[in-house]
Amino acid sequence: MNFNSMRVIILLLSILLPAGALAATNNYKAPRAADGIHPDFNGIWQAMNEANYDVEMHMARPSMALRDGPAGPIAAKDTMKIGAVGAVPPSLGVVKGGKIPYKPEALAIKKENQLHWLERDPEIKCYLPGVPRATYMPQPFQVFQGDNSMFITYQYAGADRDIYMKDPGPAPVDSWMGQSVASWDGDTLVIEVTGQNPETWFDRSGNHHSDQLHVVERYTLTGPNHIQYEATITDPQTFTEPWTISMPLYRRVESNIQLLDFMCVEFVEELLYGELRAKPLD
Numbered sequence: 055m056n057f058n059s060m061r062v063i064i065l066l067l068s069i070l071l072p073a074g075a076l077a078a079t080n081n082y083k084a085p086r087a088a089d090g091i092h093p094d095f096n097g098i099w100q101a102m103n104e105a106n107y108d109v110e111m112h113m114a115r116p117s118m119a120l121r122d123g124p125a126g127p128i129a130a131k132d133t134m135k136i137g138a139v140g141a142v143p144p145s146l147g148v149v150k151g152g153k154i155p156y157k158p159e160a161l162a163i164k165k166e167n168q169l170h171w172l173e174r175d176p177e178i179k180c181y182l183p184g185v186p187r188a189t190y191m192p193q194p195f196q197v198f199q200g201d202n203s204m205f206i207t208y209q210y211a212g213a214d215r216d217i218y219m220k221d222p223g224p225a226p227v228d229s230w231m232g233q234s235v236a237s238w239d240g241d242t243l244v245i246e247v248t249g250q251n252p253e254t255w256f257d258r259s260g261n262h263h264s265d266q267l268h269v270v271e272r273y274t275l276t277g278p279n280h281i282q283y284e285a286t287i288t289d290p291q292t293f294t295e296p297w298t299i300s301m302p303l304y305r306r307v308e309s310n311i312q313l314l315d316f317m318c319v320e321f322v323e324e325l326l327y328g329e330l331r332a333k334p335l336d
Contacts (some may be wrong), residue, residue: 058219084241085221088201093241093275095197095204098306098313101190101283102311104145106177108259111147112156118142118258119171132172142258148299150189154261156166160292167260177259179326180318182213182230184254185247186285186299194306196313204236209313225249243273255280256287264291279305 084093107118115131117140133140155163167174177183183191193209204217218235225233225248232250236243247269255262272284281303289294328334 055313056304069261070300082275082277082280087199090239093243094199095243095273095275095281096199097310098194099281100302100306101301101303103148103190104143105148105190105299105301106187106192106257108145109224109257109261110259111123111149111152112132112145112259113128113144114144115142116140127164130172130274148301150298150300157294157295164262165258167262168256171258174260175329176253176255177258178203178322180211180322181253182211183208183251184230185215185232185234186271186287187254188215188231189303190283190301191285193316194311194313207267207313209316210319211316228252230254232267232269239272241274243271245271245273247271260293261288265291266291273303276302279307281305325336 059285087090087094087096107150110172111260115127117133119133120127121130122169128134129137129140172178181187188208188210191208191210195206196210198205198207202219204215204219206217207214213231214230215234218233221235222233228249228251230251230253232247234245234247236245238244248267250263250267250269252263252264252267266289268288270286270288272286274282276282282300283303284300286296286298287293294306324335
């Protein structure tokens with residue numbers, strides 16, 4: 055067997071094994087929450103993938119921000135000095151079907167966002183990530199589940215979500231994290247998210263949406279330390295049809311695990327407001 059054949063086999067296994075692993079655990083009966091009825095999602099969880107770089111399948115590249123080089127794309131001038139630290143790892147992607155079904159004009163905006171990543175990505179400015187991006191930021195989040203209440207808080211930027219267990223009606227205003235309303239489909243927690251600020255992105259690759267975004271999340275416990283997470287995105291202004299991302303989430307099981315402070319606003323004050331100093335820094 056030659057090297058290329060081995061690579062094909064490894065790639066096929068990496069695609070097929072997660073599906074098989076999930077099928078093997080689909081009869082898992084999760085412990086019940088305080089109400090004695092619904093599964094217990096309490097805990098600290100984290101995604102382990104590259105979706106925050108780009109939810110679509112992508113190859114490794116030297117930087118999020120690129121420019122033309124003598125033999126192909128190279129890192130933009132502002133990211134060149136951090137070398138491999140600023141490189142983008144490859145990924146098979148988390149979008150079911152592989153591609154986001156953009157309308158042509160929305161795809162053009164996505165490509166423009168990529169070219170202007172340093173100026174446009176809200177993560178760089180420490181704006182709240184929105185949903186579903188908050189779920190797969192490279193930092194943990196915690197679920198608090200009571201008798202008839204739920205709250206999710208994220209280490210990144212102190213973002214949080216009050217989860218309504220009864221629909222209060224349309225969101226009064228748009229916000230960075232939107233309005234979340236929960237229901238149950240058997241043992242699957244379903245959360246509908248509306249009223250999100252259109253300035254949030256899905257990832258660092260410029261994938262975007264409008265103020266018509268409607269997200270339906272599905273959380274299913276497939277084992278004591280695993281959640282199968284799906285989010286279906288609907289936005290008729292931006293996409294030709296709804297599309298879905300899917301990924302496992304992993305329980306953080308360290309004995310001393312807890313969310314710590316990552317209040318990044320203070321880290322970007324110089325970036326955002328430094329030019330307003332009486333004597334701006336170089």
